[in-house]
Every structure is written in structure tokens, then in C-alpha cells.
Amino acid sequence: MQRHELLAMTQLHPLQRPWYQPETYRDVRPDAFLTVDGSLVLGPGVAVVETPGHVYGNQTLVLNTSTGIWASSENAIATECLTPEHSRMPGVARWARTWQQEVVLNANTIETTADQYNSLIIEKTLVDRAQSDPRFLQFFPSSELTASWANPGTTPTFSHKAIRHTA
Template sequence: MRFPWGPATVDDLPTVGDRIDAFGDAANSDSPGARLRMVREQARSFRREFPSTGTPDSVTTCDLVTLPYPTRFGLFRASRAIAPFLSITNRMLVIRWRDSAQRRRTLLFEPSDVELGRYTPYFADLSKRTPRVLERQVVREHGTVLGHLARLGIGPEEVDYLMFDHLHTQDLRRWVGTTVYQDDLESTPRAIFPNAKVIVQRDELAAMAELHPLQRPWYQPAAYRDVPAEAFLPIEGSVVLGPGVAVVKTPGHVFGNQSLVLNTSTGIWVSSENVIAAEALTPEHSRMPGLAAWAARWQQEVVLNANTIETTAEQYNSIIVEKTLADRSQTDPRFLQFFPSSELTGAWTNPGTRPTFSHGHITHGPSL
């Protein structure tokens, strides 16, 4: 399938932000164990330096949808819950800051088009096999991207950047527009966010041009065929976007995975889908069945979100980076200020998967 960026042109697209070589040396190490030691050391160094960049003006959390997700994926091999599914809540973060020229910048992190995301092969297949009456019980929509922005008084034209930790399930056609008519949408969508660019790792764009079978259930490649190339701002590695706002490359869950790192009034937060619960970074404190015992038995520091195991050792190492960067929660210091972009949510339908601790939201700066 041809993509607007194409394997030959991806390197010609523009970049954004100030690149930081936070973990570049570790990528060249020969063994995963050596890389783990190196990324831990380099993450500590970055953690010391990052607060000096400042803080954004505000961070606001917006709930989008709660939906079922296989327990064996979200809690890898650790859970002993009897429920085959758990629940996760997808949330969008709205981050605002002023650049060096005092221009207001707005980043939407995880602005999922929930309606079109349902057509991701895995979730479309799951929906077909789930009775409608049960689906209505386990899928709950909380709000839309545009609805949340209207509530916050932010016009679509004010949004500068869209960013996802990775592009699993994402269909961006309504957000960035298309170049030709779309049969399923019965239109040629004009960009709802006309001034926004999608920040994405070059690795992920390149990989989507020829998906591996392990990747196919989770992407919607046809949704990218007709989007304009100039809608993307590819980056290589890690960049500082603004005061207290950084993108850190965290490969493993997908080859081009990336995490959002924020310096706030409560310290450093990290957000991605590498794990689905804050306690997955400190499983020794988890009361969910199996997690603490499994982590102790196998000397595992973290519990992965493993729906795709593209490079498992790299994902583990990336989670250690996130664990090293995040400050401790002011609510319960046993847990870290890691905010899962898809956070484990307790539900009566999923016994044994209620989280010991959850953040629910991030509060920083004045209410918008």
C-alpha cells in the first residue's frame, strides 16, 4: 500500500522541537541487558536536567471512552484474575505553553477519534463476537475530542500539535483531512484541526508502509493512504517541545513508540501505553491477584502492556526509562506519577482487575 510520505520521502519531511540525545548511546549497545543499564543511567541524567526547561501553563485531562481489553495483554503474564477482560479508559491530555516568542502553543496528546477507532481489526472483530446488550454494558463513552475542547474554550484552529504514543487504532482522516474522496465517510474531509501537525517517530511511519503480521490487527493502514504528507512532523528520538514538555522515544510496544514527559507543579509526569496502571511500575505494591508474586518470582521490575510483542526487551527497557523519569505520587508515594494513556479502570464485570491505585487525572496550572 502506498502512503503519502512513502519510504523514499519520509526523510524529507520537516522536524519539530529541540532534539535531545537522551538515550542515543544505549541504542548502539550490543545486548539488551547492557542497554538496560545504560538507559537507566541516561534517564537519571535527563531527569536532573529536564526541570530546568520550566513548566507548561496548564495540563488538563479529558476522558474519552472506557472499553474492554484482554487481561492477558494488559497485565502480561502476571495477573491471576479470573476475568478474561479488564477495562481501560482512554483519555486525552490538553497541554498549553508559550514558546520563546510568547506565542501560545496547544498540544493534544491522545486525541482519539473514538468513532472511527472502532474499525481497528482487533476491536472490530471483538465487537462482532460480543452481544450488543453486553457491549452496551462494557463500553462507555464519556466525551468527544471536540466536545472537550469546546468546554475548555479552545477552538480547533488553536491546536498546534496532535500526538499519540503510537498509532495503534488511530484514524486521523477527520482531524487532518484527506486529499481524495473517502467512500466510507461519503466525503473528502477537510481538516478539523487546520493548523495542527501530527508528531510521530519516523520509525513508525516507515514501519506502517509494510506492516508485519504481528502488527496488522492493531493498525488501520488504509486510513493513512490519502492523508496529506504535510500533516506530519516526524521526529527521530527525543525532543523538547516547550517549557516542561518533552517527547521521549520509548521503543518496544511498537518500534516507533514515544512517551510524553511533563514537568508540573507536582514534579515530573510520564504518559504512554507501555503499561496500563501506575502499579505496573511498582508491582510489589499491587493488591491485584498475582502481580506482586509474579514480579518477585521472576525478578521483574515492571508489568508490560503486551498486546503486540514487537521487541519485548526494548519495551521493558523503555518502561524503566519511564519509571526512572517519573516522580513519586503526592497522593501515595508507593506509586509513581505515570499516567497511562489507557488507564486500568475497575468494573464489576471484571473481577480481580480493580487497580490498587489510579490517578484518574493530572492537575497543573489554572483551569482553562
């Protein structure tokens, strides 16, 4: 966990209060978390990259696999948000075109929107193209959007469902 994320949880900005659930951590001692400052190589082919935006201490898991470089974070809800020009979801491509933005954010964190945008661009530059459809990138949202009858019109154009590779 990024050190400044742990600190931010104790001093919530008013815009963050609806999203954080401090009662979840009430009985967890702060020293139970391994805190880091910035990006860190965890081992061969595995790193966390500091990508603030969704939360102050957002970080992206980056993996070097047999299929290339993958990244996973909460900065976007669908793989196609990194290449919105290929999206068939209503409004995604149009929104990116209208606002002249290269990516579409998981936009529930208004206090750090610019940081989140910049971080999503970084994530986009780190990953390889998907082998099954090179219009999309090997970005795996930590909360990947899935089709649901309860949310008509939000079926993703493309989704990974899992990261597959050989050892």
C-alpha cells in the same frame, strides 16, 4: 510522530497486523504528520522521549508540573505496573516476583518486548513519586486501566484519573 513509526506502518511485521488499523490512515497524506527522530523538547517543561516497545515509534510525553515530573505512554496499562510490588491486582506482584522483573508491561506487542521493558524502566526513572501515595509513581498510562464490572479482579490498586497541578 516518530519517523520510523510512520515507515513501520507501511511495512507491518506479521505480528503487528492484528493491532494496526491501516484503514484509519488510508486517506491521510504522510506529509500531514510532523515526524521527528528521537527525543525532543517541545517547550518549557514539555518533552517527548523516544521509548520504543509498545510500537516501534512509541514515545512518552514528559511534563514538568507544580507536582513534579509526570510521564504518559502506552507501555503499561496501570500506574502500579511500574511498582508491581505494591499491586493488589491478582497476579501482578506475584508475576513480577516470579519472573524477577521490575515492571509489568502492556504486553500485547510481542515483537518488541525487550525494547518495551527497557523503555518502561526509563519512564520509571524519569518521574517523581505520587504525592497522594508515594508507593506509586507519577506515570499516567495513555489507556489507564479502570475498574469495571465486566472485568472482575482487574480493579487497579491506585490510579491517577487526571494530572492536576497549579500554574
